[in-house]
Amino acid sequence: MKVLVTGSTGLLGSALLKQLTSPEYKVKITSRSKPENTGPFEWVYSDLLSGEGIEEAVKGVDVIIHAATSPVKDSKIVEVSGFEGFLRKMQYIKHFIYPSIVGIDGIPLKYYKLKYEAEDLLRNSSIPYTIVRATQFHNFVEKLFLSKPHFKRYIVPGNIKFQSVDVSDFANHLIGLVDKDPQGRTNDFGGPDIMTLREMAELKIKINNETNKVLSFSIPGVLYKSFVDGKNTNDNQKMGKITFVDYLRNKMD
Secondary structure, three states: OEEEEEOOOOHHHHHHHHHOOOOOOEEEEEEOOOOOOOOOOEEEEOOOOOOOOHHHHHOOOOEEEEOOOOOOOOHHHHHHHHHHHHHHOOOOOOEEEEEEEOOOOOOOOHHHHHHHHHHHHHHOOOOOEEEEEEOOEHHHHHHHHOOOOEOOEEEEOOOOEEOOEOHHHHHHHHHHOOOOOOOEEOOOEEOOOOEEHHHHHHHHHHHOOOOOEEEEOOOOOHHHHHHHOOOOOOOOOEOOOOOHHHHHHHHHO
16 A cells, blocks of 8 residues: 655654554655655655645555645645645545644634635545544644743743643554545544643643743633633543653653
């Protein structure tokens, strides 16, 4: 079976390549920039912004895991218009696996709205697909909110909730879908624990033996409330195994 991984230089793409080791899979990878080490994989240049290289990337492929994404730059093109053009190129794909994000239909972020549009494009296409939404990755939460203390304090919107998951857990789950039939929208993939950001900051301080403190504040508005209400979590789908504590400890090794 030939598997294509898009966004092969990104966080999720890199995690997928570390685990796609089965001799049953012939793996092709694609991205705009060539990875420093392609390993045993065939690399093909492609660009969702221009559409260049897309036909070559999908040629001969049975299954696609679409890890390519752009939350900050050129998001509208990469997530929607470029994605729509990408879908038009795959007439013979047996299974298109689309990683998405828990809460995109209830959290008023532009990037989330674009991901939801992309889901609609896939649902309305003739391509056999599986959409699986994951909660935020451990390292994303840490990098965005807990990377650097200021004045010996983590200054955070402490009441917002996360159910963070390890990217390697999610990558393993996606690979497990490769040999399965397309499932449409399938169960969410959530991390093992739901915690407030304040609790996560306190755990980091404890694990790292830091002297920092936590200064928590609230923010008015529907965006903050959507995270406080846990719209980015799914208590019924605690599927990840590696906890935020495990993630922090692994960083120290």
